[in-house]
Structure formats: structure tokens, C-alpha cells
Amino acid sequence: MPPQTTRRLAAVVVIGLSGLVSAAFAQAPVPDSPAIEQRVDAMISKLTLEQKIDLIGGEDSMFIRAMPAAGFPRLKMSDGPYGVRTWGPDTAYAGGIALAASWDPELVRRTGVTLGQDARARGVNFLLAPGVNIYRAPMNGRNFEYFGEDPFLSAHTVVPYIEGVQSQGVVATVKHYALNNQEWDRHNASSDADERTIREIYLPAFEAAVRVAHVGAVMNSYNLVNGVHATQNPFLNLQVLKKEWGFDGILMSDWDATYDGVAAANNGLDLEMPDAKFMNRATLLPAVQSGQVSQATIDDKVRRIFRTSIRFGFLDRAQLDLGKPLFNQQGRQVALDDARESIVLLKNEGNLLPLDPARVHTVAVIGPIAWPAVTGAGGSSTVTPYESVSLMAGLSNLLAGRVNVLYAGGLPTLEDFFRETRFSSSSAGGSSQADHSNAPNIKVEVFHNGTFSGPPDLQSAARIAHWTPSEWTPAATRRQSIRYTATFMPATSADYLIVAASGGDDAFKLLLDGKVVIDQPRREGQAPKSIEVPMTAGRSVQVELDYVPNSTTPDIGLGIRAVPDLVSDEAKQIARQADAVVIAVGFGPSTESEGYDRSYQLPYGQDALIREISAINKHTVVTLTGGGDVDTHRWLDAVPALLHNWYPGQEGGTAIAEILFGVRSPEGKLPISFARSWEDNPTHDNYYAPAVAPGEVPHVKYAEGVFLGYRYYTSMNKKPLFPFGYGLTYTKFAFSNLAVSPQSGAGEFSVSFDVANTGARAGAEVAQLYLGDPSASIKRPERELEGFQKVRLDPGQSQHVTLTLDKRSFSYWDETAHDWRADPGKFTVFVGDSSEDTPLTASLTLNR
Numbered sequence: 132m133p134p135q136t137t138r139r140l141a142a143v144v145v146i147g148l149s150g151l152v153s154a155a156f157a158q159a160p161v162p163d164s165p166a167i168e169q170r171v172d173a174m175i176s177k178l179t180l181e182q183k184i185d186l187i188g189g190e191d192s193m194f195i196r197a198m199p200a201a202g203f204p205r206l207k208m209s210d211g212p213y214g215v216r217t218w219g220p221d222t223a224y225a226g227g228i229a230l231a232a233s234w235d236p237e238l239v240r241r242t243g244v245t246l247g248q249d250a251r252a253r254g255v256n257f258l259l260a261p262g263v264n265i266y267r268a269p270m271n272g273r274n275f276e277y278f279g280e281d282p283f284l285s286a287h288t289v290v291p292y293i294e295g296v297q298s299q300g301v302v303a304t305v306k307h308y309a310l311n312n313q314e315w316d317r318h319n320a321s322s323d324a325d326e327r328t329i330r331e332i333y334l335p336a337f338e339a340a341v342r343v344a345h346v347g348a349v350m351n352s353y354n355l356v357n358g359v360h361a362t363q364n365p366f367l368n369l370q371v372l373k374k375e376w377g378f379d380g381i382l383m384s385d386w387d388a389t390y391d392g393v394a395a396a397n398n399g400l401d402l403e404m405p406d407a408k409f410m411n412r413a414t415l416l417p418a419v420q421s422g423q424v425s426q427a428t429i430d431d432k433v434r435r436i437f438r439t440s441i442r443f444g445f446l447d448r449a450q451l452d453l454g455k456p457l458f459n460q461q462g463r464q465v466a467l468d469d470a471r472e473s474i475v476l477l478k479n480e481g482n483l484l485p486l487d488p489a490r491v492h493t494v495a496v497i498g499p500i501a502w503p504a505v506t507g508a509g510g511s512s513t514v515t516p517y518e519s520v521s522l523m524a525g526l527s528n529l530l531a532g533r534v535n536v537l538y539a540g541g542l543p544t545l546e547d548f549f550r551e552t553r554f555s556s557s558s559a560g561g562s563s564q565a566d567h568s569n570a571p572n573i574k575v576e577v578f579h580n581g582t583f584s585g586p587p588d589l590q591s592a593a594r595i596a597h598w599t600p601s602e603w604t605p606a607a608t609r610r611q612s613i614r615y616t617a618t619f620m621p622a623t624s625a626d627y628l629i630v631a632a633s634g635g636d637d638a639f640k641l642l643l644d645g646k647v648v649i650d651q652p653r654r655e656g657q658a659p660k661s662i663e664v665p666m667t668a669g670r671s672v673q674v675e676l677d678y679v680p681n682s683t684t685p686d687i688g689l690g691i692r693a694v695p696d697l698v699s700d701e702a703k704q705i706a707r708q709a710d711a712v713v714i715a716v717g718f719g720p721s722t723e724s725e726g727y728d729r730s731y732q733l734p735y736g737q738d739a740l741i742r743e744i745s746a747i748n749k750h751t752v753v754t755l756t757g758g759g760d761v762d763t764h765r766w767l768d769a770v771p772a773l774l775h776n777w778y779p780g781q782e783g784g785t786a787i788a789e790i791l792f793g794v795r796s797p798e799g800k801l802p803i804s805f806a807r808s809w810e811d812n813p814t815h816d817n818y819y820a821p822a823v824a825p826g827e828v829p830h831v832k833y834a835e836g837v838f839l840g841y842r843y844y845t846s847m848n849k850k851p852l853f854p855f856g857y858g859l860t861y862t863k864f865a866f867s868n869l870a871v872s873p874q875s876g877a878g879e880f881s882v883s884f885d886v887a888n889t890g891a892r893a894g895a896e897v898a899q900l901y902l903g904d905p906s907a908s909i910k911r912p913e914r915e916l917e918g919f920q921k922v923r924l925d926p927g928q929s930q931h932v933t934l935t936l937d938k939r940s941f942s943y944w945d946e947t948a949h950d951w952r953a954d955p956g957k958f959t960v961f962v963g964d965s966s967e968d969t970p971l972t973a974s975l976t977l978n979r
């Protein structure tokens with residue numbers, strides 16, 4: 132991922148008559164044709180082999196290079212999927228998992244259209260989005276960018292997204308192909324799954340992107356699949372993507388995901404990004420000369436780049452549309468709708484929500500996510516919006532003049548936590564007094580190697596507080612290791628929270644009284660790490676922090692504080708004064724991100740915050756920010772109401788406030804299952820690869836097979852905490868009149884039913900159709916999503932819904948025939964509002 136760079140308008144041709152021209156600029160790609168292929172042939176014939184090889188490696192991080200000899204312009208890329216990221220501020224949408232939670236393909240299409248407009252306003256040819264990797268476990272640092280655990284929902288979300296983007300003359304790039312379901316050790320780990328699992332769970336969204344939405348580009352992932360890196364994987368790239376699905380666009384690598392130039396060239400990779408480290412002249416010229424790589428293989432890559440560019444009009448018009456506003460108000464409205472439609476109400480005991488502004492005179496907003504706005508998480512998707520609305524601001528705007536909105540962060544920021552931790556000197560053990568001095572009591576030994584050996588330089592420090600939240604730090608030019616030694620003197624007997632954080636791929640070990648309690652090995656990225664340890668007043672604890680930075684200056688922080696001292700007095704006081712409290716907790720760019728996996732537990736101190744504040748004020752609502760499931764068991768029983776708002780984009784604060792105070796009814800539905808505990812998750816025993824010797828490939832076994840998420844819970848008759856498809860509203864819906872037609876047949880079936888709003892206010896429901904094959908010849912999930920429709924109804928209104936099932940709906944992947952297969956016989960149709968709650972059932976017979 133490249134650093135944020137500034138816009139370079141001057142370099143691009145300025146077009147007059149912007150109003151007229153901009154309308155014409157919204158151009159969907161044209162289908163391939165003999166005329167396009169002839170034009171491509173003519174262009175290819177103008178290039179030398181050297182020039183062709185140059186073209187298939189990117190330049191300046193985000194560009195395909197120009198080839199003036201062929202009349203080919205330089206093409207610009209930008210990250211997504213939360214907004215057009217790379218070239219300065221832009222609209223931050225509620226992307227990824229939030230869009231999936233809306234279950235509204237038309238909203239997704241509108242989002243794609245405005246993303247495409249935003250790209251055109253910046254002259255971007257390729258949007259590096261959407262991401263469609265399936266949600267296996269809550270820890271994956273990039274779940275927030277993707278569309279959840281179900282291949283059908285993902286496929287029906289990705290198609291309108293791509294169609295929307297591409298309707299504006301911008302190539303969408305579906306990523307990360309494939310099985311990139313964790314960030315942990317993403318360059319080295321192999322995702323090992325059987326073909327059925329790959330076809331049924333992990334590929335359908337990519338397949339729909341290619342076959343239905345005709346996506347212009349696909350991005351290979353970092354990881355290996357069944358032992359072979361994705362960028363050189365013949366099964367994924369040649370057999371499935373290009374041969375079976377007929378993909379004729381550009382297959383590009385993720386940034387630095389190419390590991391072998393010849394293998395990548397021969398196994399389907401068309402474009403190495405961000406530059407030609409492997410697919411370059413030095414590697415490929417001799418390989419072509421020796422016949423290891425054919426000329427035709429190189430030509431095919433160039434052909435794909437030229438063909439795609441012609442189809443999208445890049446050779447015939449300017450991509451930069453100066454008539455489009457950079458601060459796009461249409462996009463802003465879409466971002467607001469994204470947030471409104473995606474927020475899921477998970478719990479609402481005693482109908483605490485919606486809060487009534489006539490009765491709630493004072494509301495307290497507390498928590499690290501209440502302000503400033505957390506619009507997205509970390510990594511290449513991070514968008515800097517021109518404006519954003521935090522929850523505190525959203526509530527204050529909505530309730531101005533009616534309800535008093537009080538705010539407290541409630542917990543120290545990490546920087547404060549580190550800064551405010553006091554240590555005694557390492558020789559001072561035994562004193563019964565806590566040391567509140569600012570004396571430089573920490574012994575700092577700096578070794579001029581990475582192994583703590585030889586004589587160190589001796590220094591001293593008052594605190595370990597060098598940490599700044601940063602994702603990618605420049606690598607160290609000199610190796611060093613630093614040992615901090617000190618004594619911590621607990622002032623009270625209590626559980627103490629210990630948090631340690633360091634930069635990017637630094638490594639550290641924290642030892643308490645000689646025992647390792649936190650071990651952060653060197654690998655790409657990391658989240659702050661925390662543990663809770665009981666300590667006794669006056670009994671000193673020896674602290675040793677062994678730190679091996681991979682940056683030139685130390686970037687590490689260590690904080691220790693008694694849990695009862697974590698939550699600020701201000702937060703407790705305003706919780707007492709308020710008629711209702713909203714606690715905003717969850718993750719953000721420095722705790723959930725591309726490049727590393729996050730914790731299942733909420734970040735440091737947040738469990739304590741919820742416990743303490745909800746004990747003070749019974750009218751407490753928790754709003755969660757994050758890319759998926761979190762561990763709620765320490766506090767859920769104490770909290771009457773819980774909302775999940777994912778990463779809600781720049782307008783999130785407005786949307787959450789509207790839902791809390793009943794301006795709108797919540798309508799999001801979970802695109803994932805919430806487990807009762809991490810142990811209950813079917814990937815629990817095999818999410819992380821077993822340890823391997825240095826240099827060996829860690830293998831992650833997808834041992835759960837197709838029994839992922841609700842497919843597992845419903846098949847094992849195990850109750851999740853909140854099921855896939857679930858979400859409460861402020862009104863009530865009833866399902867009736869299920870009819871299947873024909874009752875038996877071999878072709879399409881239509882499933883129809885009525886959905887009625889039987890409650891007292893307007894709202895939206897997502898009708899979900901699941902299909903089960905109890906007589907299948909192999910073990911299949913008890914039910915699988917095969918249709919859904921969102922209906923928006925006023926009180927008393929009802930709607931007749933018809934959904935269609937086709938051959939593929941009934942099929943599983945037959946490992947022997949290497950094809951889709953449906954077993955004839957009786958199938959069960961389930962209709963309802965979640966994977967667990969399906970009041971309507973019927974059966975049908977599939978004939979041969």
C-alpha cells in the first residue's frame with residue numbers, strides 16, 4: 132500500500148464544457164468485439180518485447196505505465212472499498228460488511244455509482260475494490276472490507292457494487308483472489324481447503340463478479356492456496372478464472388504479492404503491482420529466449436491491458452472529469468443511507484429503544500468511539516473524509532434545543548495511558564509506597580544488534596511512551612535491541628490492565644517477575660496487546676520489556692493501571708446525571724486493520740467501561756464499531772440494548788443518532804453469525820496455522836469445510852448468540868402464504884409469500900429464503916441462503932414477494948465430477964427473517 136499522496140491535477144488535460152461533457156463521461160464499458168481485438172492487435176504490433184515486459188509491471192505505486200509507441204496512456208489506480216482513497220480527501224462510505232448488512236443491492240448499486248463518480252472526479256481509471264473474501268473468524272483484520280460469511284449474500288452484494296462503479300467508466304477490481312481470510316502472516320500462510328469448500332464458499336462472489344458483473348480486473352491475494360502462492364496458482368488463475376469463467380480482463384497482483392516472475396507469468400498473472408520486482412526484463416527476457424515463457428503468454432497479458440482500456444474508453448476520452456465535485460453531495464447522501472440501512476439492532480430488552488426525546492432530558496455519550504468519528508478501520512482502505520459526523524456530534528445535532536447531550540471519553544487514550552504510567556527504580560523493590568514521581572527510574576539498555584548481546588549503552592527514562600499509531604513504518608537501517616527494566620509498585624490490590632504496543636513489524640516480549648506475559652514476534656503489523664493481572668498493594672513487580680524495533684527510532688509504549696482506575700470520574704458522573712447513556716465502543720484504525728489480525732475481545736479497558744457505566748445507569752445502550760463479531764460475554768447481560776454499526780462511514784453519527792431516538796427504525800441484518808464464545812466458532816481449532824520452523828510455510832487447514840457460520844450452527848443444532856440474518860426493528864413483521872410452484876420439476880421454481888408490517892410504525896424487513904436438501908447423497912448444510920428481498924412497509928401494509936430458485940440453487944460441488952450437481956429428491960424451503968427464525972416451510976421435489 133503506498134503512502135497517501137496529493138492530487139496531481141496539473142498533469143492532466145483540462146476539458147472545457149464540463150457540464151455537458153461530464154454527462155457523457157458516465158460511460159459503461161462496451162462488450163468486447165472483433166473491432167476492439169483488431170485495434171489491440173495493431174497496438175501490440177507496435178511494441179518490442181522489452182516494451183511489452185515493461186508494461187506488465189506497474190510504476191509509481193499506483194499506475195500502469197504509458198506506452199506512447201502504442202498510443203497507450205498512463206492509467207491511474209486508487210484504493211477502495213470505503214471510498215476513493217489514494218488521492219486526497221474523499222467521501223467515506225459505510226463500505227464492506229456494512230453494505231452487506233443492508234441486504235439492499237440497489238443501495239449498493241447507488242454506492243458503486245457515486246464511488247465511480249468520485250473516481251472520475253480524480254481521474255482514476257481503476258478502483259481497487261470491492262473486496263469479497265469470506266468471513267471465517269472475527270479476528271481477520273480485513274473482515275470489515277468484505278461482505279460477511281455467506282457466498283450468496285456476498286455475490287448479490289458484489290454484482291451491483293461492480294456494475295455501479297463500472298457504469299461510470301471506471302474499472303472495478305475485485306480482490307483478494309483467493310482464500311485471503313486472515314491477515315495473520317498473510318505473505319506466508321497457505322489456506323488449505325478441499326475443492327468443494329473452495330467452490331461453494333470462497334469462490335462464488337468472485338465468480339459472480341466475473342460472470343455476471345463482468346468485472347474489468349481481479350487482484351490476486353498475498354497468501355498461498357493449497358501450498359502455491361495465489362499469483363502463480365494455476366488452479367485459481369488459469370483453470371477457474373480464465374478458462375472456466377472466461378475472464379478476459381486484467382489479473383493484477385496485490386502490492387508485493389508476486390514471488391516468482393516466471394511462475395507468475397506462466398500461471399496467469401497479467402500485471403505485477405506496484406512495480407516490476409519479478410515480472411521484469413531481467414527475469415522475463417532470458418525466460419522468453421530460453422522458451423520458459425512464451426511470447427504468446429506475454430502478448431496475452433498486454434492484450435488484456437489494452438482490451439480492458441479500450442472497452443472502458445481510456446484511449447478515447449480523458450478520465451479526469453473536472454465537472455464532478457470533489458466533495459460530492461450525492462455521495463454524501465448515499466453514505467448516509469449506507470449507514471442508516473446497515474446498523475443492526477441486536478438487543479432491545481424492555482424496548483429501551485427508541486429513546487424518547489420528550490422523556491430523556493439528558494443523554495450521556497461515553498466511550499472512545501463517541502468522538503472523534505471512526506469512519507473506517509486501518510490499512511489501504513482508510514479514507515480521509517472532507518467532513519465526518521461523530522456519534523457525539525450526531526446526537527447533539529439531532530437533539531439540539533431538546534435534549535442535553537453530555538460527553539466523556541471515559542478511558543485514557545493509549546498515549547495518555549503510557550505517559551501516565553509511573554515506575555519505581557528497578558532496585559527499589561520492597562517499598563510499600565507507590566512511586567508517583569517522575570524520576571527516570573527505568574533502566575534502558577541499548578544493544579547495537581538485534582539479539583541483546585554485547586555491552587549495551589546505558590540510559591534511563593521516566594516512562595515508556597514512544598508509541599504513535601502508524602501502520603507501515605520505514606524499515607530500520609541499523610539493527611538494535613532495547614531492554615527496559617523497572618519496578619512497578621501497585622498502590623492498591625486489584626486486577627491491573629497492562630497494555631503494550633509497538634510499531635508495524637517490531638518485536639517485543641514483556642516479562643513480569645521473569646515470566647513472559649506478552650510475546651509479540653516480528654511479523655507484518657500488530658494491534659496493541661493487553662492482559663489483566665492481579666496485583667497486591669505494596670508488593671512490587673519486576674518489569675522487563677525486551678524490544679527489537681524494525682524502525683530507526685523506538686516506537687513502543689507500555690502502560691499499567693488498576694482496572695478500577697481506568698474509567699474516568701467524569702464518565703461516571705455524567706452517567707449518574709443522565710436519563711440514558713450511550714456507550715460507544717469497538718475498534719478503529721489502530722486496533723483493526725489490514726496487515727494484522729485483531730482481538731476477539733474489545734480493545735483495552737472497554738469491557739470495564741461497559742460494566743462500570745451500565746452498573747451506574749440501567750438505561751444504557753452499547754453501540755459497537757468493528758468489522759464483525761466481538762466477545763460480549765463480560766457485559767452483555769448487564770446491558771439492555773446493543774447496536775452494531777460496523778464502520779459507518781462519514782455520516783455514521785447522524786444515522787446512529789436517528790436510530791437511537793427513533794427517527795428511523797433499524798433495518799440492518801447480520802451478514803455473519805455472532806458466536807456465544809470463540810470456542811463455539813467452527814474455525815476455532817484451525818483458524819491459526821500450527822507453528823512451523825522458520826522458513827517453512829504455515830498451513831491453515833480449512834477443516835470446517837463448508838460448515839462455516841450458520842451452515843455449522845444450523846447443521847449441528849447449536850445456538851449462536853445472534854444468528855446470521857438477524858436484526859431487530861421498532862416494528863413487527865409477519866410472514867404468511869408460502870407457495871412453491873411447481874411443487875415438483877426440473878427447472879426453475881418460484882417461491883412466493885407475503886410479508887406484512889403488523890406493528891405500529893414504518894420499517895424494513897429482509898425476507899430470507901433458505902434451502903435444505905435432507906436427502907442429499909453427501910453431507911450438506913442443513914440450510915443455505917438462496918434468496919432474499921428487502922421490503923419497506925408502512926404499518927398495516929403487506930407485500931407479496933416472489934423469489935426464484937434455479938438449478939444452481941439446489942447444487943453442491945461434486946468433487947468427483949468436478950462440476951455442480953443437484954441430487955434429485957425432496958428439498959425443504961425455509962422462509963423467515965434470520966437463519967434461525969423461519970416460520971414458513973414447504974417442500975418441493977427436484978426431478979432429474
Ligand code: BGC
Pocket residue numbers: 132133210259306385386511725
Ligand atoms: C492491499 C490491497 C490494496 C493495495 C494497494 C495492499 O496492501 O492488500 O488491498 O489495494 O495494497 O494499496
